[in-house]
Amino acid sequence: MRLLHSILPALALAASGVSAASSWSFADATVTRVSKTEGDVKQPLAATAPLKNALSLGAKDSIKIVLTAKDSGKAKRPHQAFLVLRETADTTGLDAHFPLTLKENGKGVVEIAQKDLPVQHSVSSGPLSARIVIGSFGAAQALETDGLFEITVNHGDDRAAAQSHTPALRYGKREQIIHQFRAPVQTPPKIISIFFALAVFATFPAVLVAWAALGGNVGDAAKSFSSAPVSHAVFFGALVAMEGALFLYHVQWTLFQFLPVAGFISVVAFVSGSKALGEIQGRRLAGQR
CATH class of the missing domain: 2.60.40.1930 (Macroglobulin (MG2) domain)
Known part of the structure; x- marks a missing residue:
């Protein structure tokens, strides 16, 4: 045991000497x-x-x-x-x-x-x-x-020319950039709105004249509503709702707000309109109109 204790320090010293010399x-x-x-x-x-x-x-x-x-x-x-x-x-x-x-x-x-x-x-x-x-x-x-x-x-x-170099771009923290965006336009110009409104209202007399010329009968409205009240009421309401949705899209809504509503109204108008127009076609085939 004493021999082992005496050898270990010597080996450690020799190893350190070799390591230091290398x-x-x-x-x-x-x-x-x-x-x-x-x-x-x-x-x-x-x-x-x-x-x-x-x-x-x-x-x-x-x-x-x-x-x-x-x-x-x-x-x-x-x-x-x-x-x-x-x-x-x-x-x-x-x-x-x-x-x-x-x-x-x-x-x-x-x-x-x-x-x-x-x-x-x-x-x-x-x-x-x-x-x-x-x-x-x-x-x-x-x-x-x-x-x-x-x-x-x-x-x-060339000393002055050498010092006039442009420093390389270094990535790091930059000063805060504050963007000021203009407020989005909420309503279209009044001139455009008035022009299209007048264009729409101007077609009403033409529609009434064409309806009268083709033999439109207002008296059949009561019979139609009595035969299929739900279909006619829902179809007429869908047409009014579509006009309201278009007005809101023109004034306030965005495209992504308008499309879901317009899609739902279109489905309702298609289903109710099929039944309402089917009722009218049935009266025509029966010779009542």
Whole structure:
């Protein structure tokens, strides 16, 4: 038992030492500002020693980084390796990721020009902080450095044009929009209503004349109502109700209010009208009319 208690701490210490040693790093790293006008400037790069001076990136310049990725001190190709640029002056903290081109021996390279930067980085009022991120599958701890160096974007004469960009659309809470709709028209114009009312009333004399010419007999009304009082009364009431429904639709109702009522009245008029007109036809066949 004592032997077991003495072995367990030693195993835990050894395991922690192996875990701590298993991590990603890089070596033989250099950063070069490639410039056709001012010449190339090459500087060594280390994870623990950030550069003191910022690198100026002109419109025709580029930044090139070369390094060798290592897993636990052994050169190896990681699954992912990025150069990350982050805004330092603005509060957005926008990141831009540029993947390194890697070989099987762990050597990686990335080169970015000013045109490769997002527009937010191009017009940033402050320098961009550069970091290296290396990681892969397995138990090895990924590497994410602090700011290794800074990049200042130099637009030269195009600075004013670069700052005049239109910000991208961002989805979020917007100001309340209050719509003010006009009140719906409750009644049609009076001129139109008067015109159609006169047109309807003008047909009444023509109907009476045609009725008299065709031999209409008002005296048969009492006989018709006595033979089929319910059918004639319901049919006449359905006609009046349909006129009332049309008037309400013209004045106040909507189409969806009018259609159900009109459908019901039509069914009632069809059923009662069939019986009422059947009674009249029977009297005609009997020679009473």
